[in-house]
Amino acid sequence: MRRLEGVFLGIGFVFLLSEVFGGMLRYYLASLGVAPLIYLPKALLAVGLAGAVLLSLVNKRVSLFFLLVLALAVEFSLVGYAFVGNSLQVTFGLWVILPFFYGILILPSILRVWSRLRPYLLLLWGSAVIGVIINAFHDWPWVGFAYSLGGVEVEGSRAWFTAGLGLFRIPGFSRASFEAASQILLLGLSLTFLMRMRWRVLLWLVSGVAIVLTTSKTPLGIWLFLSLMFVLGRLVPLRFLRLLPVFFALAGIGLPLSSVYVSYDPKADSAVERFLVASFADRLGWMWPMSLQMVVEHGSWLFGRGIGGIGSPQQYFEPLLYSPADNLAVYLFGLGGVVGLLLLAAYGLIAFLIPLRTLQDRFFFLLTLAVLLEGWTVNVMESSFFGMVFGLTLRYWWEMSEKRAVSPKEGARSMIWQK
16 A cells, blocks of 8 residues: 555656646647647546545545545536536536645645655755746746647646736746746745755745746735744744634635625726736626626526536636636635535634644644635635645644544644744
């Protein structure tokens, strides 16, 4: 079984590496006429997942968590087929969120090899950072590149500019600036818990500089917030900090729901104001209310629209109804209706209830905060890195709740890197 765990981790690493170099790989593979090969690493995720499920059933080692995830996946898929009536659309919906399920799968393996992950994460982080820094001074040929696959034009690496200031959004080796920023943020955070103390601050600062270069506001905001957590970790009582996942989860749900009843019209007159708030104003003003309306009118407020009924699958199968959601709560509402919203609230609640006793607890707590904050403006589930981290943290808190009695008491003294 340990050998199989190594295979599962290897598949995950190859997939993440292909995402870090996503723009470059698409450019060169399409140039060689073998563009479909770019999807091989993700196809391996599907093979790994199918193999793990089959082994669990054959060996009769099926946990309650496994059964719950499987039951929800089946239920959301059936709802999706009921509302969209297209099995290919539902299948593509499952394909899109594969990293989330894979994160759930490999959590035990990651915990067992925790101390040996550093060189692999360093390679991923260094590649993402170098790609962005070089791109700040040099135009990569794949930026703005698109290719055709099955008669459909696919974006290879996005070329776009910020609202207001007109700054070029730097993607590095990846497909988009926000993807590069998310990769650097999550990899940088992970490495700060694996590196020696003298390297942690430098690595975190370099991560911040690279994120600034991408001009991606949400990852930068998360980086600034986590930096504040590291600096003020000893000053603010941990019992207050532990309330943050509950607050972030409820705020992530409340903001889009409020847009249905409140007409928001944030003013952005200057270029700087447009840079800072224009995209968030768009979400509040029309993206979120229209997405929620689409789910209710073409699905159900109770059951959502199921897998394939919101996000990327719509872009190809239901272009007139397409909604990227741009919020984790909206996306989960699209997948499962009220159940999806309750799952997000429960995710924040369980992260609050588990005592933070170890370094790993604090690491997964900060990862959870990053997921919830990212979820304010991104659907998370369709993000390769954040989707996988969402799956990892979800299973981590579930397993900790089975091993420990849940309690709102503190546990560790602070949120910083101390052992």
